[in-house]
Amino acid sequence: AQSVAQPEDQVNVAEGNPLTVKCTYSVSGNPYLFWYVQYPNRGLQFLLKYITGDNLVKGSYGFEAEFNKSQTSFHLKKPSALVSDSALYFCAVRDNRDKIIFGKGTRLHILP
Amino acid sequence: KAGVTQTPRYLIKTRGQQVTLSCSPISGHRSVSWYQQTPGQGLQFLFEYFSETQRNKGNFPGRFSGRQFSNSRSEMNVSTLELGDSALYLCASSLGTTAFSGELFFGEGSRLTVL
Numbered sequence: 001a002q003s004v005a006q007p008e009d010q011v012n013v014a015e016g017n018p019l020t021v022k023c024t025y026s027v028s029g030n031p032y033l034f035w036y037v038q039y040p041n042r043g044l045q046f047l048l049k050y051i052t053g054d055n056l057v058k059g060s061y062g063f064e065a066e067f068n069k070s071q072t073s074f075h076l077k078k079p080s081a082l083v084s085d086s087a088l089y090f091c092a093v094r095d096n097r098d099k100i101i102f103g104k105g106t107r108l109h110i111l112p
Numbered sequence: 113k114a115g116v117t118q119t120p121r122y123l124i125k126t127r128g129q130q131v132t133l134s135c136s137p138i139s140g141h142r143s144v145s146w147y148q149q150t151p152g153q154g155l156q157f158l159f160e161y162f163s164e165t166q167r168n169k170g171n172f173p174g175r176f177s178g179r180q181f182s183n184s185r186s187e188m189n190v191s192t193l194e195l196g197d198s199a200l201y202l203c204a205s206s207l208g209t210t211a212f213s214g215e216l217f218f219g220e221g222s223r224l225t226v227l
Contacts, residue, residue: 034215043116043202043218044155090155099168100145100216102155 002027002095006103013081014111021076021106023091032094033074035065037087038105044090050074061085081110114139116205116219124225130191133222137184137205143167144186145216146178149200158201161186190224198226 005024013019025031032051036044048059055067065076074091091103117136125131137144145160145168157170161180178188184205190197200223204216 036216036218041220043220044204044216045218046215049215097168099157099160099170101157102147104154 004103006106010107012109019081023074025093034092036090118219135186135203141205143206147202
C-alpha cells in the first residue's frame with residue numbers, strides 16, 4: 001500500500017539550533033513529494049516540493065528538504081530554528097493514481 | 113490576488129442533518145480538491161474536481177459528495193451527519209490540470225461540529 005509516515009508526533013528544538021522533521025514514503029514509481037505547514041486555525045501553506053532533479057530542495061522561510069531514494073525519505077530541515085517556526089508540518093506524496101496522501105503531521109515546538 | 117475562500121468558517125449541526133460547504137478557488141485555478149482533517153485520522157483526501165468533472169475520489173462513504181461549477185467554485189455536501197463527521201474541512205485549489213502536479217493553495221477551512 002502507498003503511504004507516508006511521519007514517525008514523530010512532536011519535535012522540540014531550541015531556538016537557533018538546526019531542526020529536522022522526518023518523513024518516509026512508500027509509493028510505486030517516481031514520487032512527487034511535498035511539505036506543507038499549518039499554523040493554528042489556518043489552512044495549510046506550501047513549503048516545498050520534489051519532482052525531479054537535485055536531491056536537495058530549497059523552499060519557503062529558509063526550509064529545505066533532502067530526497068533520499070535509497071532510504072525512501074524526504075526529511076525537512078532548517079539550519080537555525082525560529083520560535084515562529086512552531087507549527088504543524090505535513091509531508092505528502094502523490095501516488096500513482098494521482099491522489100495525494102498526507103502524513104499524520106509532526107508538531108514542531110521551538111523553545112525560546 | 114484573493115486566496116481560496118471557504119464558507120462558512122464554523123457551523124454546528126445535529127446528527128441526521130445535512131450540510132453544504134462552499135469553496136471559491138484562486139482566480140484562474142481550475143482544479144479544486146477537498147480534505148477532511150481530524151486529530152485521529154489526520155488529513156484525508158475526499159475528492160478532486162477539474163472543469164466540473166470529478167477526477168479522483170477518496171475512500172469516503174456516499175454521504176459525502178461534491179460538485180464544481182463552471183466558474184470553478186466548488187461545493188461539498190455531507191448528508192445524514194454522524195458524530196464522526198466533526199472535522200475541519202479544507203479546500204485547496206491548483207493551477208495545474210491535476211491537483212497534484214504542483215503546489216496546492218488551501219483555504220482556512222470550515223470547522224463542522226456535529227452534536
